[in-house]
Amino acid sequence: MPYAPPQEVDAFVGFLVSFPLIDQAFLDSWFSTFAPSYRSTLEDLPAVLPRLRAAFTRFNTDPPFDGGAIPLVIALEFLVTNQASSVIVDRAKQLLSHIKISEPGQEPTVPVVFKELRLTGAGLFADRDSLRDKLIRMSGDDGPPAVIINGARDVGKTYTRKLVAHVSQKTLAFRFAWVEIEQEQAATYTADWLIEELVRSAVPGAEGIPARREPVKRWLGDLATWAIKQLATLGSDRPLWMVIDGIRHPGLPREVCAVVERLASVVATPTGVLPLRLVLIDCDPVDILRTGCMAEEESVGHLTVKDAEGFLQKVLDPITFPARWPGVQAILAATAAPTTTDVCAAMRSALA
């Protein structure tokens, strides 16, 4: 299986190690996110570099879901989500975008992979059948151009990005660009920040983002145009999915929402240059629908005990499940109204 070229991985490791913030504490934090089985192979952290290289090397040769692939993806995801610095994030995203799990045109197909429960490097993805169906339909020619995912805090909306990434990486049926606005960033977020992060997640090093100008509404149009132009450089052989997370944070400047609406408007009016799809996580559907973009909304709730049961039945063998399910039930019974976090913790205990 072709994965990221070894020289790219080596260069990335060298880059990380040369970065001033990559010190022992950072690596400790990083490795703490690895699966225990993998971490146990790293006996001595002070001698981390050779082992790191070894892990990445293994990643290049091992089959999917075993050995090094998952650690690398976890590691990269960690870098991206912890957002230590823009430079590291860009490089990590770049490497992530190169990871290939299977060749184009080969099985498994998009509908099959969208139904999978184990995600590349991101663990498990439970339930959400309705959401999966909407995403599958969006991948078709006749499907909606956009899906909006809403729900209460901590129900697991953001995890959808990992599902989309998984399908993109495994099937190569579409390309994938994403950006997440965190609550802490919202008040000072800007339209060009969003566009730049979005574009650079797929086109690392993209330059020339239009400078702010008056009137702002024209500048927003410039940004959307620039984004599409940059993303089109990837090729138009596959659609490009844009995942934008966190547009509903209170205090998010209007210009940020406005530039997302511009993107929605572009998605709704196919030009033939680049087939686009939009996944909006935490977003007012009315604003998007009013752009003419016929998005479908999916409201997700907290995972339930029933979800956990169905999921564990699928991933555990028929002997293990009856043995472990009562433990899960006991954990969840102790909580009056289990949240997604509670259910996930209980499921993890059953899978440990």
Place this chain on the structure above:
Amino acid sequence: MSRRPDPANLRQQAFLRAAAVLWQFAPDALQPDSDDRSAAGEVASLLPFVVRIRTAGGDRWTLRDTLRPELLRGADTSELARLRARNPTTDSREQQRVDRWLAGPDAELAAYDCEALAILSRILTWFDPVPPHFPSIDRLDRLRALARVREPLLELAGRGIRGRTHELGQLHGFVAGTPGAGAPAILVVHGIGGVGKSTLTAQFLLDVLASGDPSHLVAYLDFDHPTLDVNDGLTLMFEILRQGATQLPEHACLRDLVRRASQATVDLSAGRGRAPGRALAVRASMAELAASCGQAFKAAGAAKLTLVLDTLEEPQYANPDHQRQLGEQLGIFHAHLPGLHTIVISRAPLALPGAQQLELTDLDDAAARQFLGDHGVRDEAVVRSALQAARGNPFSLKLATRALESSAAEPPLEVTDRGDGAARRPVGDHGVHDDALVRTAEPSNVDRHAALEHALVHGQLYQRILAHVHEAEIRQLAHPGLVVRRVTAPLLQHVLAEPCGLGMIDADRADELFAGLAREVALVRVADVGALEHRADVRRVMLRLMYRDRPAIARRIHEQAADYHRDRHDDVAIVEEAYHRLALGETFGPWLVRLTQAAAQRLVTALDELPEAAWPIVATCAGIELSPERRQAVQTAALERDLAQQARELLRGDHAESALALLERTRPSGGSSVLWRWRGRALRGVGRLAEALVALERSLAALAGPAVEAREDLALALALAGALGDTDSLARLEPGRSPGAAAARGSAGSPRAAGAYPGSVRPTPDEPMTRAPSPAQWLDDQDLRAVLEAAIDHAEPEADAEPRDAALDGSVAAAPRSTRAASAYAKAVTLNRRVVDNDKYKDTGPDLFDWVDALSKSHRDLDAIRGSLKSRLSPK
């Protein structure tokens, strides 16, 4: 992927506590809540607990909000102040807001804008329980909603408006009035882009909001936003409801209606609408929503609603049926919404049934001066200069003030001794100097004014007007195609296409382009079947900018348009031929014989576009009296022509100093003054090349004048621009030659078309009535090799041979010996470009062009140039 901090890790806790009162911090600058200073790299342990924030100074970190309540629990103001003091140098606009609220309430809360309220909302989440001096979440939500209504209006209003008292009064009067029975109250505010329509209306709405009358609601809808669709009244109605509900937050009925309308929108998109077809559903829903909204507004005590629809040219472009549809939508709104008064803002006039019209024109002199004064421009010379360039267009004035500010902030003009006695202008200077400024020739003033002109051309012409044109090819047609007043598909094909860089096109393509142009309602209006007229107000602003930006092509279009109409004999052709001839400075000819009084009367409104010499002709033919001001201007122009004649004689006698002294005694009367030409030549004669280039460009931008002299002006200006290394001037004078410049301006002019200099100019009375050769003829008729060799010979410092190219002789012969090399080099560049355009030299041309172009960066080794060129030209 955040984790919880380890309470037992005291060092980490010290960092977290210190970070808990900071909006953001530079990782390497954070000091812990401890007397032990931070060690290098220590802060990296906070990685799992921070979020990256992007600032102008680079990446910063901010502590995750979920961690803060625990860290700050129980801290009183003195404890918060103590923590804050651990990192006293950490500062930002947001941090100042944080510090303010850590210390206590802020009395200015009600005036907070969206950004300030967003910051406060975040700070609120840092505490559990929230200190009592913070506003409640409900109140914050209300303030935020109101700020969202005000925000776009404040952006538009900027620093407020100057003048416009009468127009503001008209708006207030319109809204105060009671519409007649069955007649919707509609006011169309129209005018050219940048004249201040949106600003005026935004100021008016802010006035209404500031009045605090809860019964008077406002709604501002900008069609430039993708959520609004004139074809889908539901989108308009929903936004009206949402903004109205925001202004009356205490009324649950409105909130409920917004919620239900939102849900209905989602349902409709999901195919859950009650009507079988979407269009039908939208229509039904819109009427229903308007009715519900009207009832809810009334129930909430709203008696009046002022609705502003901005940027209507967008739907006008996208939807030819916009007028009918808008009329329908407004009819429904007016039927249901209480006290509705609609103000429609459009670049083009809009004939809605029963609508009043308010045309916004330039600011008067006093208001324009106030505007400049508000921006710190008070020096009388600079004010006059700005007013002359920008006239009273507020957007142009704003551009002018910005240009003046930025030029003031830049270092003084670089005065480099080039051995030619000329002050070197900065590269990129598009300057066409103001007459007064040229006279005083103070470098800083020259520089400032050049920046001003540059800003106007690129800001007003390119950004404000051309950027609104939707298709690139139509943009090319508009600039410089707007030189003609009236467009038909055949004229587009035979006159405009090639000079505008579209190449040769067939009739079908011309029809397509014509249809595309017809949709640009901000530029054109339909004159009659098969004809468009460029809008006069747009031309008023664009023409002078286009002449400055594309003088050669503008002239060429005038010439070709005149020839095109010459062969036609209808009334329109007679008028238009006369218009173009007069614009070129022609004052007699066969065209004048056929200019009837009725036809001439159709030129009266175009007097401002024509040179002064044309005015008495038009007035006589049209049977009208010129105003005293115009008569004075005509007399001044006649005096200037006399003066120019004297200067010409002096220059013929090689008395450049005397000619310049004569010309400097009289200030050119305006942009079209004939004195610019002779000033340019005299300046070049005394070696003041940079100033000469400025004056020559000014002369070219005036267009009027004999073809031969104009051609010489162009050749001289090109030579000077090349010698001075002024690539912008080169691109402007020969657009299409510079790919970068062409791309930047959205122009992809055909090099062949753009570079060819006109040949069909009808001379003025004091010139023999001959027809100049076409560009191709011009080159064919000459011995190119000899010309090139002559150019190279002149490149030698010791050269004293007489130049053989009459059109270019002055550029070498009149310059001091030390400058000949540079001038001759520029001449070689110019000639070489002509080579490229000529099929006869197509094999060697591009090669030669590359060769010369590469050398354009440095012409130090002229011997090498000469040798190389001669070897290339020698017979093989």
